[in-house]
Amino acid sequence: MNQLLVLDKIKLAYPHQKQLKVVVENFSLSLQEGEIGCLLGPSGCGKTTVLRSIAGFEPVYAGEIKLANIVLSAPDKMVEPENRHIGMMFQDYALFPHLTIEQNIAFGLKNKDKAYIKSRTAEMLSLINLADTRKRYPHELSGGQQQRVALARAIAPSPKILLLDEPFSNLDTDSRERLAFEVREILKENKLSAILVTHNQAEAFAIADKIGIMSHGKLLQWSTPNEIMHNPNSKEVSDFIRRDSLSTLREQAFMR
Ligand SMILES: Nc1ncnc2c1ncn2[C@@H]1O[C@H](COP(=O)(O)OP(=O)(O)OP(=O)(O)O)[C@@H](O)[C@H]1O
Incomplete structure (x- = not known):
């Protein structure tokens, strides 16, 4: 390897x-x-x-x-x-409270085209098993769910590490x-x-x-x-x- x-x-x-x-x-x-x-x-x-x-x-x-x-x-x-x-999920790297779950995940994809952002965000939501929360806001999720969203946000732009x-x-x-x-x-x-x-x-x-x-x-x-x-x-x-x-x-x- x-x-x-x-x-x-x-x-x-x-x-x-x-x-x-x-x-x-x-x-x-x-x-x-x-x-x-x-x-x-x-x-x-x-x-x-x-x-x-x-x-x-x-x-x-x-x-x-x-x-x-x-x-x-x-x-x-x-x-x-x-x-x-590099993708980051830091202790103090909280979700943006005024953005929905899907907007949070899409945050690092701003320079991509619309169709890609939509499909990549949907892929990330299903990866973390939270597809039904996409229109909700971070404070409506449990701490563990929020951390999974933070992980999806970090993974979405396909970082090397x-x-x-x-x-x-x-x-x-x-x-x-x-x-x-x-x-x-x-x-x-x-x-x-x-x-x-x-x-x-x-x-x-x-x-x-x-x-x-x-x-x-x-x-x-x-x-x-x-x-x-x-x-x-x-x-x-x-x-x-x-x-x-x-x-x-x-x-x-x-x-x-
Ligand atoms: N911005 C800074 N300016 C000066 N010293 C710093 C700074 N950040 C960390 N240090 C010092 O560097 C050393 C290592 O800190 P670091 O935060 O990397 O440790 P850590 O193992 O991650 O600790 P913790 O588990 O408490 O987060 C400590 O002595 C700390 O006081």
């Missing part, structure tokens, strides 16, 4: 008091076509920053990001976000895991590749082909869920998996 996304030794930083605060360093991973990758790690380890750099919202200070063999980011190169052919940042975090535990499985099915049926960011281990294991465990801006391991679970490459990874399992169980106990 072909490598679709390659992050090669990237360094990411934020300006801080006239200096640079490095938050991610020497970070490499590759994702093949059709694969779903998931970055997992504690709050502040740099997951969102990595995702934002792939989307083109943060520059790289070293290394490069390539998508389908094209360099998107390097210290001397920055392809604009709108020219990257989807980036999902904590897409299920506003949902209760049961809906969260159900939706994670549903999203996996939709992505797999459509042979779509994605990178998802979460701090919820159950979600990562439910959805991903590859999981990356992050700590303090470093990628500790990038492997299949099975490898991560049964063959962690360091004590830090095995401690994280164990500690995180406990906190997920605790979180579930409180939320039920």
Whole structure:
């Protein structure tokens, strides 16, 4: 299979008091076509920053990001976000409240012809099983339904890859895991590749082909869920998996 996304030794930083605060360093991973990758790690380890750099919202200070063999980011190169052919479903990337469900889905298709917009929107609505809601407004749908619409909106323009940042975090535990499985099915049926960011281990294991465990801006391991679970490459990874399992169980106990 072909490598679709390659992050090669990237360094990411934020300006801080006239200096640079490095938050991610020497970070490499590759994702093949059709694969779903998931970055997992504690709050502040740099997951969102990595995702934002792939989307083109943060520059790289070293290394490069390539998508389908094209360099998107390097210290001397920055392809604009709108020219990257990347779909996004971010935590704060809510639906437009004044647009109907079908208008929301059609949002990224503005430059296409009318017939295509109509058929693509109908296709997306049936993909997420919400054809009967097309004339409704976002506030008339449940949180899980709204997230499915956000997914359809991101998929509609046929991006090369989807980036999902904590897409299920506003949902209760049961809906969260159900939706994670549903999203996996939709992505797999459509042979779509994605990178998802979460701090919820159950979600990562439910959805991903590859999981990356992050700590303090470093990628500790990038492997299949099975490898991560049964063959962690360091004590830090095995401690994280164990500690995180406990906190997920605790979180579930409180939320039920
Ligand atoms: N705009 C910014 N300016 C300066 N520092 C930032 C900015 N955004 C993030 N940071 C810092 O970069 C580091 C990584 O943050 P990031 O949001 O990528 O972590 P995260 O793993 O996604 O965390 P969370 O799970 O809480 O969303 C943190 O120390 C954070 O404080």
